[in-house]
Every structure is written in C-alpha cells, then in structure tokens.
Amino acid sequence: MIYISLIFLLLISTGAIRSQIDLPNNVESSVFGVQTGLVGIWGYHELGLNEKWVLRSEIGLDASVWAGHDKNITILSSPVMALDARWYYNIQRRAEKGKSTSANAADFLTVRTAFHLQDRSNMAIHNLNQPFIALAYGLKRNLGMSFNYELGLGGGLGFGKENIIPTPYLHARIGWHADQTDH
Template sequence: MKNNYFILLLSLISCFTIQAQEEAVTTVEKNQFKINFLFPGFVYEHGFSARNTLYSEAGLGVGYRYNSFYGESNTYFSPFIHEQFRHYYNLEKRANKGKRTAHNSGNFIAMSAVYTFQSISTNTHYAEYSPSLTLAPVWGFQRTYKRKFNLELNLGAGVNIDQFDTEFAPIANFTLGWVIGN
C-alpha cells in the first residue's frame, strides 16, 4: 500500500514538472526599435540570447553650463552614441507574478559606453565642449506598457575620459519613448 502512495506521489511530481517545462520560456525580444523623446534619438536593441541584448542608441544630448566670470549661462547640444551590453535577470520572476515582460520589460545589469561628440552649439565665452567617452557598469529597468509607451532608468558609477583628464562620473539616464513595430 505504501508503494502505491509513493508511485502516486512520483506521478504527480512528474506531471507538475512536465507542465512547468511546457510553459513558454520568457526571453528578450530578438529585434526592437524605439524612439527616445527626452533626448531625441533612435534605439535598436538586439537580443542575441534568452537574457542578453546589445542596446544601441544614437541621439542628441542637452547640457547646461554657467560661467561665473561672465555671469552667463549656456545650453549646448551634443550628438552621442550609447552602447550597452545588457543582461535581463528577472523576466521569469515577473512572468510568474503575472507582470508584463513584453518588449524587454524587466530589470537588467549592463556595461555601458557613451561617446559624446563635440558640441554643435557653442558660445565664445565658454571653452568648447570636447568629445568624451564614459564607461560604467549600470543597473536599470525598462518597462513597456500596453500602447508601447516605454520608460527606462539606469544608474551607475564609472569613468569619463576626454582630452584633458580622466575622472569619476556618476551615471543617471532616464528615457521616455515609444516602441516601433511589433
């Protein structure tokens, strides 16, 4: 009689195991295009494995400086290229809780590289903004809602390198955008 209960228990466990394996595995999107509204730009995110993507963005950054000597401020615009190798680590957990995972809605860690070109707007009272490269590990999250409205935040600490010096750089990037396509 005890053997029958044991066999019944093993049968139930194997049924649950088989059912769990048949559920759809949550993975990142293979190809995803977005438009960034805050800092005008275009984003392409390519999924090359179940949890990893290469995030590529080209856009126009906006900066602000104040010169105390002249008592004037200056707003400048600089084109940039932003690359991140992302690892999404909580997609299955979100799916199990019934939360959205579509369009890479999840948390990630990433290695980030941003190359900022020379400013396209200058003021003669300011030194010209020189091109720079910023490298940093970051933590972030991305959420895409039902109508493909996308918001993203990533934070980290890294190093900024330009022709004059190399210095510590806190990283904070917040974007609002729209997913294009499926």
C-alpha cells in the same frame, strides 16, 4: 578608431537577425524604438544575444551640464552614439509572474559606452569629443502596448582631453517601441 568601432557595432546590431525564435521567458530578438527625456531624444535598437542579454545601440541628442572652474554652469547639447551590453536578469521571473515582458520590460544591469560628438557651435567652450563608460542599474516598464518608460542610475568615467572625470549616470525616459507583442 572609436568612430569606426562604434559605426561598425551600430551597423551589426541593426542589421543582424538572430535565428532563434522568441520565447515568452526570454528577451526579444529585436526591438526598435524612440525615447525622450528631460535632456534629449534617442533612437535605439536592442538585439537579443541570448535568453537574458541584449546589445543596445543608440543614437540621439544629449544635453550635458558643465560646471567650470569659474563656477559658471553651461548647458550644451551634442549628438551621441552609445552601445550598451544589457543583462535583463529578472525577465524570466517577471514572465512567470504573468507580468508584461514585451519589448524587454524588466530590470537590467548595463555597461554603457557612449561617445559625444563635437558640436561646432560649442568648440570654443568645451571639447565634446569624449568617450564615456558607465555601470548602471535600470528598469524598463511598459505603458500599454506600444509605450514604455526607463529609469537608470549608475556611475562612470568621462575621458577628457587631459583627464578622467568620475561622472554620475542618471536617466529617466519615456518612449515608443515598434514591437507590439505582449509576452
């Protein structure tokens, strides 16, 4: 069921077009991009819902660090699909101060949901088919016209086969975005 829900939401968010014209003090109606960090690579789309809210769909490859009961640490990579509801709460204030808000460059609060898909090569080690939900604070800033970086910090819950695991959520990413307007 979660596969169907995530695929449905990803299709909607990449295919929908908002009828509202982009205004300088609002989030942009559609931003596509690619980001990379220390632990993976992701393609994303942000769909503007109103002046400050976007729905961000993401697909990529995540690296995960696992510490077992035997104190062995394992680093695994797995495909991931994610859906975030982001509130860019200070985008209007940044625009009023003359700062770039292109591609939604602002501070945000987010509810992140992600689903790590099973990697067959790691089946014997860990069950990676796990949903994850987190609350986080982040910021996105532009580096020139087409590049950006994001930093994020929060906490969430990973839902395992038999348990729920409190999990920190950290990200540091640099990327390219297709939108090249400069608000």
